[in-house]
Amino acid sequence: MKKTFLLLGLLVSVASADSGNGAVFDSAVVYRNLGELYYNGEETKQDYSKAAQLWQKACDLGDAIGCNKLGVLYHYGQGVRQDYSKAAQLYQKACNGGDVGGCRNLGILYYNGNGVRQDYYKAAQLWQKACDSGDADGCNNLGVLYENGQGVRQDYSKAAQLYQKASEGGSVNGYLGLGTLYYNGQGVRQDYYKAAQLWQKACDGGNAEGCRNLGVLYTNGNGVRQDYYKAAQIFQKACEGGSKYSCEFYKKVLTKINSQENLDY
Known part of the structure; x- marks a missing residue:
């Protein structure tokens, strides 16, 4: 009413x-x-x-x-x-x-x-303006440019700072980007456990790529205890969220699980 x-x-x-x-x-x-x-x-x-x-x-x-x-x-x-x-x-x-x-x-x-001539430098200027005004997605997008060296000098440390600011502002993509830097040890000390925490937050926020990456960690036992069942659940969520590669990963993990269960039997 x-x-x-x-x-x-x-x-x-x-x-x-x-x-x-x-x-x-x-x-x-x-x-x-x-x-x-x-x-x-x-x-x-x-x-x-x-x-x-x-x-x-x-x-x-x-x-x-x-x-x-x-x-x-x-x-x-x-x-x-x-x-x-x-x-x-x-x-x-x-x-x-x-x-x-x-x-x-x-x-x-x-x-x-799209609708304008492609210009990474101009994109960087606009996203810097948005980020300075507190726009979390603008900070995340600017972080992508610094990570890839598009329109700006490549700077992983700067990218990490921007992803951190984005995630603190509520950008799920910020968790994804920062997690990737921790996984690769770019701009920050390599830390699989930290990557797992960040990708978990991204996944919880509905980011399919974050779920996929987290599933890989559980499959390989990087930063978390190896757990094929947990990996399968996460890959399934990622698959349902639109990550096509996760659908294939899900099938492969299920094959591993079935193989182990047959051996145990």
């Missing part, structure tokens, strides 16, 4: 905004919030097209977050025709308006060369 009143209240606010009766609320925020309800299908039928219309209004009124959200729709073709160039323009407007999500998303386009 509370959510129903929320939707009704937003609709009334929109009507008031359109009537220009001098209401004290920020109409741009009202459009953005209403668009969020349509995008998520909360208390109304999910409608990306309607969300796009509302976020367009919010963006036109100068709402940076609304511009970023509209950019996401153009980026992925939700409710509108996919248009990377349009997404880039909207992300730029959002970033210029102070929305760190817009900076981060624009960096993704520059990294992949």
